[in-house]
Amino acid sequence: MTDSPTDVVTMDKIVALCKRRGFIFRSSEIYGGVASTYDYGHYGVLLKNNVKAEWWRAMLQERDDVVALDAAIIMHPRTWEASGHLAGFTDPLVDCRTCKQRFRADDLKAASCPRKPSKHPGEYDECDLTEAREFNLMFETTVGPVREAGATVYLRPETAQGIFVNFKNVLQFSRRRPPFGIAQVGKAFRNEITPGNFIFRTREFEQMELEYFVPPDEADRWFEYWLAERFGWYTGLGIRADHVRLREHGPEELSHYSRATSDVEYLFPIGWSELEGIANRGDYDLLRHAEFSGDKLEYVDSSTGERYVPHVIEPSAGADRSALAFLVDAYDEEDVEGETRTVLRLHPRLAPVKAAVLPLVRRDGQPELARAVYDRLRPVAQVEYDEGGSIGRRYRRQDEIGTPWAVTIDGQSVEDQTVTIRDRDTLAQERVAIEALPAELRRRLEAPWRTPKPGAPAPQPDSTTA
Ligand code: GAP
Numbered sequence: 001m002t003d004s005p006t007d008v009v010t011m012d013k014i015v016a017l018c019k020r021r022g023f024i025f026r027s028s029e030i031y032g033g034v035a036s037t038y039d040y041g042h043y044g045v046l047l048k049n050n051v052k053a054e055w056w057r058a059m060l061q062e063r064d065d066v067v068a069l070d071a072a073i074i075m076h077p078r079t080w081e082a083s084g085h086l087a088g089f090t091d092p093l094v095d096c097r098t099c100k101q102r103f104r105a106d107d108l109k110a111a112s113c114p115r116k117p118s119k120h121p122g123e124y125d126e127c128d129l130t131e132a133r134e135f136n137l138m139f140e141t142t143v144g145p146v147r148e149a150g151a152t153v154y155l156r157p158e159t160a161q162g163i164f165v166n167f168k169n170v171l172q173f174s175r176r177r178p179p180f181g182i183a184q185v186g187k188a189f190r191n192e193i194t195p196g197n198f199i200f201r202t203r204e205f206e207q208m209e210l211e212y213f214v215p216p217d218e219a220d221r222w223f224e225y226w227l228a229e230r231f232g233w234y235t236g237l238g239i240r241a242d243h244v245r246l247r248e249h250g251p252e253e254l255s256h257y258s259r260a261t262s263d264v265e266y267l268f269p270i271g272w273s274e275l276e277g278i279a280n281r282g283d284y285d286l287l288r289h290a291e292f293s294g295d296k297l298e299y300v301d302s303s304t305g306e307r308y309v310p311h312v313i314e315p316s317a318g319a320d321r322s323a324l325a326f327l328v329d330a331y332d333e334e335d336v337e338g339e340t341r342t343v344l345r346l347h348p349r350l351a352p353v354k355a356a357v358l359p360l361v362r363r364d365g366q367p368e369l370a371r372a373v374y375d376r377l378r379p380v381a382q383v384e385y386d387e388g389g390s391i392g393r394r395y396r397r398q399d400e401i402g403t404p405w406a407v408t409i410d411g412q413s414v415e416d417q418t419v420t421i422r423d424r425d426t427l428a429q430e431r432v433a434i435e436a437l438p439a440e441l442r443r444r445l446e447a448p449w450r451t452p453k454p455g456a457p458a459p460q461p462d463s464t465t466a
Pocket of ligand 1: 157158159160190192199200201202203204205206207209274275276277314316317318319320321322
């Protein structure tokens with residue numbers, strides 16, 4: 001299944017490309033892997049780092065009302081009582097006594113019985129499903145060397161709570177007043193019953209969360225503001241505007257803490273699915289942590305004496321899921337002189353490698369000059385040197401990892417100190433003096449970019465390049 005009639009991408013193609021080019025591998029593969037757990041290889045690390053860096057850029061560098069935090073993964077267990085996760089962060093689970101598999105009771109139509117031909121659980125006469133029971137998704141462990149005597153703790157299922165419990169610290173030391181935000185990127189863990197679809201739903205993943213604290217009467221306005229802001233972040237980084245949408249949650253879908261939630265959804269090959277949730281959490285979290293800790297979590301205006309518990313607007317995104325959306329949106333195939341060219345048309349700022357430096361042949365002084373060019377570009381951006389194999393093969397490799405520009409050193413380069421720059425998307429080649437290359441690469445990285453793939457382009461100029 002592809003995501004639209006003009007798209008050639010499938011999840012299988014993305015998985016194969018990620019493995020072939022060293023973006024993402026199954027975790028512990030030599031031992032047979034761990035279900036729905038993945039390791040990021042070199043290009044995967046660079047891509048995900050770029051996704052997170054763009055998020056930080058939008059949250060910190062381009063604004064002056066957000067501060068950063070990096071809280072611990074293991075938090076005081078009372079945190080999860082206060083947040084409601086201990087009692088309510090559950091999915092209904094059924095076991096099959098015959099095949100010993102477990103399924104989400106509320107999603108049996110999406111699950112497959114392991115028998116062949118594939119049917120849904122409960123559809124074979126032999127299926128023997130238990131009654132549904134609530135299964136808590138938090139991973140539990142023990143602090144201290146003796147399991148029995150140690151305290152039970154949990155791997156955080158969201159980074160948000162680390163922000164709420166630090167509200168007072170940040171308020172005191174950052175000299176902020178609402179509206180202001182605390183941003184955090186970090187690992188979260190959920191013992192999902194039915195994870196799957198590659199890195200879309202895994203048991204260990206990274207979140208990029210902002211808790212934006214506002215005066216209560218401004219909450220609705222800021223909620224709308226963050227919906228537009230976060231939608232624009234994805235399109236600004238090249239996602240086609242007709243492949244991303246906002247969807248409002250109905251009352252039955254709302255989490256216990258939420259007054260309103262909308263998801264940013266992307267048209268993945270599996271259909272429209274959540275990329276990010278944006279919630280109006282009201283004063284739920286600060287009140288609960290105040291109640292459970294006995295500490296007052298409120299804002300006091302020192303000049304007027306006014307005091308109130310701020311309300312919270314939370315844009316909560318997944319770094320892995322965003323990386324997957326960027327990969328899917330970028331994937332393209334085209335016919336070039338009778339051969340299929342596979343190319344990742346990633347926004348240059350997201351591309352793992354910005355430029356590849358390639359000597360045409362491995363003689364006549366070309367590798368030496370290419371090395372010198374490579375050394376000049378390294379301070380500007382992540383660049384790569386490659387002299388192995390035919391130039392065609394090297395271009396194809398760079399296309400598949402999404403490198404926007406290939407700098408080729410040829411016979412003329414040795415004579416007149418110029419190189420060609422090949423554009424990944426148009427395949428156009430331009431000759432440039434080596435002297436001018438660093439500035440040219442900088443210029444290209446800062447220029448607005450739009451995908452040449454069919455579909456509604458991102459509005460220009462985009463907010464993230466402004
Ligand atoms: N603090 C709110 C919160 O955690 P969520 O909708 O449960 O909200 C936010 O998660 C985002 O985290 C999701 O939109 C998704 O991008 C990412 N996410 C959640 N569970 C995930 C999983 N099992 N695997 C990968 N990403 C996940």
